[in-house]
Amino acid sequence: MPISQTHELHQRRFGRNLGVALCLVAFMAIVFGLTVAKIRQGASMEAFDLQPRVSITPIVEE
């Protein structure tokens, strides 16, 4: 008989915590991926107000 015994309840809680952790990691990956995709599309926009972000728009030669 093992000297320590894990109750089924603890396994269940571990499974739940692991699930939440994986969801959070996946969410981070999605936000990062979205950022990359938006920048690749050339979304030179400031936040969500759809105003061109002057500081990162290309310089137009006269």
Place this chain on the structure above:
Amino acid sequence: MTDVTTNTQVRVAEGDAEFGDYVALLKPRVMSLVVFTALVGLLVAPVSIDPFIGFTAILFIALGAGASGALNMWYDADIDQVMKRTAKRPVPSGRVTAGEALSLGLWLSAISVAMLGLATNIVAAALLAFTIFFYAVIYTMWLKRSTPQNIVIGGAAGAFPPMIGWVAATGSISLEAILMFGLIFMWTPPHFWALALFMKSDYHEAKVPMLTVTHGRKETRRQILIYTVLLVPVALGLAFTPVAGPTYLAAAVVLNAIFLKGAWDIWRRDEAAADADNYAVEKKVFRFSLYYLFLHFGALLADAALRAFGVM
């Protein structure tokens, strides 16, 4: 000092659920239909969308649908407890508390709408928010318990995903999106009433005013035929829009003919005949109705693929 755990008789607290129980709150089977129809709506749209943004859009549309499922399970726990089909759901079985289901539903609604808006556009996000509201409030809290038309109007919630997928790609609603909506909207009543005919005691015991309970089974059979007849022009009409092609037209003609025949057979039968063969026809039509929807949207996808490869 020892690490021996002596207390192994920890009582399982109510609501001490597994991760899978929270997943079950999101109604994964309904989500799979949402994912598929939203994906078709997004892919048949005449605008190309970045694959990752497209993936994110589908993911959050599905999550929004899941959120409305959790809200539905929170509110309907009393009905679910009575019905055989739903008694083992996480809330009525006591594995998840009603409060947990409510907060999961609300948080996931907020996250999915916000993320869909950030990933695609405001119109798609607003449509998703409206869909969640429609399913959770208009259908679950109001119509389901008050009118036998619950399935008809509530079916709109299930019909929105392809429209949201389309709007996520294009930014606006068009005739094609409305017809895809119409296809699921008109399909829902015959699909659910066929189920209600052979799951008869469930809805009756739960006192849900299903058409079979309020207007009788003969009237339900008549309504199945009426809605199937109304469904045909919508399904065929979609064939003449730019998103459809020969595959869809051929599929729609065959599938609608079979569905119409099934609805006709249901209408012609009476309860004695149905009882005699254990509702064989009703069960067959219900099963076919699942293929009906899947194959219509599959055909749209096939036509989009043919267009993409330059075959058409």
